[in-house]
Every structure is written in C-alpha cells, then in structure tokens.
Amino acid sequence: MLILYNYWSSVCSQKVRFCLSEKELTFENRHVNLFDFEHWRPDYVKLNPKGVVPALDHDGHIVIESNVIIEYLEDVFPEIKLRPKDAASAAKMRLWIFNSEEIAHPYVNLASYNPRHATRLKKKRYSVEELTAIAATCPNPIIAARFVNRQLNGVSVAEEEAAYGALDYLLGEMELALSPGPWLSGQDYSLADIAMAPYVSRIEVLRRPELVSAARRPRVAEWWQRISERSAFKEAFSLANPDKTDPIQR
Amino acid sequence: MLILYNYWSSVCSQKVRFCLSEKELTFENRHVNLFDFEHWRPDYVKLNPKGVVPALDHDGHIVIESNVIIEYLEDVFPEIKLRPKDAASAAKMRLWIFNSEEIAHPYVNLASYNPRHATRLKKKRYSVEELTAIAATCPNPIIAARFVNRQLNGVSVAEEEAAYGALDYLLGEMELALSPGPWLSGQDYSLADIAMAPYVSRIEVLRRPELVSAARRPRVAEWWQRISERSAFKEAFSLANPDKTDPIQR
Numbered sequence: 001m002l003i004l005y006n007y008w009s010s011v012c013s014q015k016v017r018f019c020l021s022e023k024e025l026t027f028e029n030r031h032v033n034l035f036d037f038e039h040w041r042p043d044y045v046k047l048n049p050k051g052v053v054p055a056l057d058h059d060g061h062i063v064i065e066s067n068v069i070i071e072y073l074e075d076v077f078p079e080i081k082l083r084p085k086d087a088a089s090a091a092k093m094r095l096w097i098f099n100s101e102e103i104a105h106p107y108v109n110l111a112s113y114n115p116r117h118a119t120r121l122k123k124k125r126y127s128v129e130e131l132t133a134i135a136a137t138c139p140n141p142i143i144a145a146r147f148v149n150r151q152l153n154g155v156s157v158a159e160e161e162a163a164y165g166a167l168d169y170l171l172g173e174m175e176l177a178l179s180p181g182p183w184l185s186g187q188d189y190s191l192a193d194i195a196m197a198p199y200v201s202r203i204e205v206l207r208r209p210e211l212v213s214a215a216r217r218p219r220v221a222e223w224w225q226r227i228s229e230r231s232a233f234k235e236a237f238s239l240a241n242p243d244k245t246d247p248i249q250r
Numbered sequence: 251m252l253i254l255y256n257y258w259s260s261v262c263s264q265k266v267r268f269c270l271s272e273k274e275l276t277f278e279n280r281h282v283n284l285f286d287f288e289h290w291r292p293d294y295v296k297l298n299p300k301g302v303v304p305a306l307d308h309d310g311h312i313v314i315e316s317n318v319i320i321e322y323l324e325d326v327f328p329e330i331k332l333r334p335k336d337a338a339s340a341a342k343m344r345l346w347i348f349n350s351e352e353i354a355h356p357y358v359n360l361a362s363y364n365p366r367h368a369t370r371l372k373k374k375r376y377s378v379e380e381l382t383a384i385a386a387t388c389p390n391p392i393i394a395a396r397f398v399n400r401q402l403n404g405v406s407v408a409e410e411e412a413a414y415g416a417l418d419y420l421l422g423e424m425e426l427a428l429s430p431g432p433w434l435s436g437q438d439y440s441l442a443d444i445a446m447a448p449y450v451s452r453i454e455v456l457r458r459p460e461l462v463s464a465a466r467r468p469r470v471a472e473w474w475q476r477i478s479e480r481s482a483f484k485e486a487f488s489l490a491n492p493d494k495t496d497p498i499q500r
Contacts (some may be wrong), residue, residue: 032331
C-alpha cells in the first residue's frame with residue numbers, strides 16, 4: 001500500500017504524484033497543510049525529519065526527498081519503465097533530475113515568492129513573534145531560517161533578478177538538451193521529464209512566462225506541450241486545494 | 251579509456267576519484283586549475299557547460315556532476331558493487347548522495363571560505379575590475395554571481411554561523427542514519443559513504459572539527475575512521491597540488 005504525504009501545489013509533491021500517475025499506481029493521498037505548518041508537527045517529522053513534503057509510505061517503509069522517491073518507485077515498480085537502460089541515457093536522466101533540484105527548485109521558489117504569501121499569513125494574524133515561534137517548531141534549521149528570512153525580508157529586486165537569470169540559464173541548457181530529443185534523456189521519456197515538468201508548469205504562471213515561450217525556446221515549448229497533454233500529467237496536476245482557500249503556490 | 255578533468259582539492263573531484271579508486275579503475279588525471287579559472291575557458295566549457303569540475307570522459311562520452319558520474323560508473327562498471335540491490339537500501343544511499351549535495355556542499359563551501367582565498371587572488375594582483383571581467387567568462391550566472399559576491403563581500407559572521415548550524419544538523423541526521431549502520435545505506439558500503447566522505451574530510455580541517463569528534467558523534471567518528479583507513483580513500487585523497495603552491499581548498 002502506498003500513502004503519499006504531500007501538499008497539493010508543492011512542486012516536489014507534483015513531481016511524485018506525476019510519477020505515480022505515469023506508473024498507474026494508486027495511492028492514498030494525505031494532505032499536509034504547509035500553511036498550517038503541519039509539516040513541522042512531531043507526527044510528520046517522525047516520517048520526514050527534514051520537515052518538508054513529500055514523504056512516501058510504502059507498506060510502512062518511509063522514503064523521503066522527491067528525487068529519491070521517484071528512483072525508488074522505478075526500482076520497485078519497473079513494469080512501466082521510466083529509466084533508460086543504457087548508462088549514457090540514464091546519466092542524462094540523472095543530470096536533469098539533479099538540475100531540477102540544484103537550479104530549478106531554489107530559483108522557482110524565490111521567483112514564486114510574492115506578497116500573496118505575506119497576505120495569507122497576515123490574514124491568519126501571525127505577529128513576527130508568532131512567526132519566529134512557529135519557525136522554532138521546524139526541525140531543520142536551514143528551512144526555518146529561510147522561512148523567517150522570507151517572512152521578515154521578502155525577496156529583493158536583486159534576488160528576483162538573479163532567480164530569473166538562473167532560470168533563463170537553465171532553460172537555455174534545456175533547449176540544448178532537447179536537441180535532438182524528443183525527451184531530456186534522449187529517445188526515452190523518463191524521470192528527467194517528470195522531474196522538470198512541475199518547474200516549467202510553475203514558470204508559466206510566474207512573471208516571465210516568456211522564458212518558456214515557443215518564440216524564445218521552441219524545443220522547450222514543444223516538449224512542454226507534449227507533457228501537458230499526457231493523461232498522467234492532467235491527473236497529477238489537477239489536484240484541488242482541499243483547504244478551499246485561495247490557491248497559494250509554494 | 252577514462253579521463254577525469256578535476257581539481258586536486260575540490261570536494262566533488264575527490265568524490266569521483268574516491269569512487270574510481272574503489273572500483274579499481276585507472277584513469278588519466280587532467281588537472282583543471284580553478285585558481286587560473288581554467289574551468290571557465292572555452293575548451294573546458296565545451297565539456298562541462300556548467301563551468302564546474304569534475305567532468306568524466308569515457309571513450310569520448312562526457313558525463314558531468316559528481317553524483318551523476320558515480321551512478322554512471324556503477325552502471326558501467328558493476329564488477330565491484332557500490333549500490334545495494336534492495337530498493338530500500340538504494341533509496342537510503344540516494345538520500346545521502348542527495349544530502350551531500352543539498353546540504354554538505356553549499357555549507358562546507360561557505361565554511362571553507364576564508365581569507366586565504368582572497369590572499370591567493372591578491373597575490374595574483376587581480377583588481378576588482380579584473381575579477382568582474384574574469385567572472386564574465388563564466389558560462390554559469392549562478393557560479394559567476396557567487397564568485398563575485400564572495401570576492402567582494404567575503405562571508406559574514408551570520409553566514410558562517412548558519413553554515414555551521416546547517417552542518418551540525420546534517421551530521422546529527424548522519425549520526426542517526428548510522429544506527430545500526432555500519433554504513434549510511436545500512437549493511438552495504440555504498441556510493442553514499444563515498445559521497446559524504448569528502449565533506450567530513452573537509453570539516454575536520456575547518457574551524458569546528460568537534461562537529462565530527464568521537465565525543466560528540468561517536469558513530470560518525472567511527473565511520474570516518476573506517477573510511478579513512480581504506481586504501482582507495484588514501485589513494486584518492488593524497489593527490490598533491492600540481493601547482494606546488496600553498497594548498498588552497500575549495
């Protein structure tokens with residue numbers, strides 16, 4: 001039995017849900033509300049000591065970190081193959097899984113940060129002292145410090161510029177990697193495409209969707225069109241916010 | 251034929267050399283002098299468009315990113331096994347490969363930064379304008395911005411504190427992961443141990459070696475003792491600086 005602890009709009013959660021859908025695996029969906037800080041509560045931290053989503057429970061065995069989870073799913077459920085057999089293509093796949101984490105993840109997060117977060121938190125009437133106290137419940141000092149910093153200082157224009165610069169660079173590399181394509185690891189659709197999809201999906205709704213436009217990056221745009229038409233993509237990305245509040249992306 | 255483009259004291263280079271040694275693979279060692287910015291020259295950037303070391307050339311096929319390279323070596327040269335067969339242990343292995351990159355790498359780099367870098371660069375008599383011009387040769391805007399920032403602003407006390415806080419957290423998790431051990435992925439010595447070794451080696455020579463002391467972290471210290479006695483470790487980590495200059499770690 002598979003249980004996925006995740007947040008509806010988190011990119012890492014989308015990545016794992018997308019992989020599960022491609023593999024036609026059914027799972028119990030447990031929503032962890034990041035805006036209620038459920039990911040830092042003792043029950044969840046027992047599953048994931050890093051205090052982030054998602055976490056996969058497979059027959060009682062816990063796997064954390066989205067990139068680790070998707071290779072685990074490939075190891076355990078290889079019937080629908082998402083990892084190329086030849087080593088060179090597998091290395092290309094892992095390079096793009098790595099790039100999704102090293103570059104796409106932090107800079108999409110930076111670029112996603114906007115006043116809506118602050119508004120949502122203010123609606124809940126947290127004072128600075130309360131936010132600091134909430135951060136103190138986080139088991140991971142890196143995540144806690146980032147949370148407090150973002151809440152207190154927001155994102156500067158320079159940071160936002162650097163974030164878009166980094167994403168522009170990554171998408172330029174992606175355009176090259178998709179030649180000849182058709183997929184990031186070459187001939188075979190793989191975990192690399194699944195790993196990058198949530199970030200391209202997010203970039204589309206940020207302030208510079210032209211980064212992935214057909215005019216600017218024809219191969220990325222065409223790849224994205226093919227991804228977004230997949231039924232597994234539609235299934236994984238259509239999860240509604242069970243909170244019924246405004247969609248706050250994170 | 252294997253050719254490794256790398257820098258003698260770079261942690262990611264050490265990681266790959268350690269893996270090659272464990273697998274008893276011979277390779278041609280090509281030194282890329284980071285302090286002469288050879289990693290940003292067009293010839294090297296053709297091999298590694300990210301402008302970082304190492305890069306592996308295997309019969310003309312190029313693989314970049316140390317974590318990708320070590321899984322590639324496992325796929326291509328499986329005779330000496332460094333990846334557990336069972337999926338749960340392989341996931342533990344990948345979690346620690348991931349942790350080495352997500353947490354150990356940036357914070358060891360931050361904590362490693364010290365006035366010796368600036369001194370070395372000053373000896374070469376680079377002005378701020380020249381450093382900025384050098385950064386402009388870097389193909390990767392993330393690396394270029396970090397380089398300029400470190401040269402101009404150094405590392406603040408707060409950044410250094412945060413770096414040691416993050417490493418303290420990671421080593422705490424490592425202490426837990428080594429129970430029962432004996433290795434990071436469990437019973438089998440694996441790529442996880444190889445991935446973490448260069449960072450523990452570096453922490454030992456930084457300002458807070460107590461983070462990995464036997465008194466504070468008995469399991470980590472005992473693991474480290476076992477690692478450092480391996481002949482492959484000695485071979486991989488004993489590479490001398492071919493520059494014959496002061497050992498500047500990076």
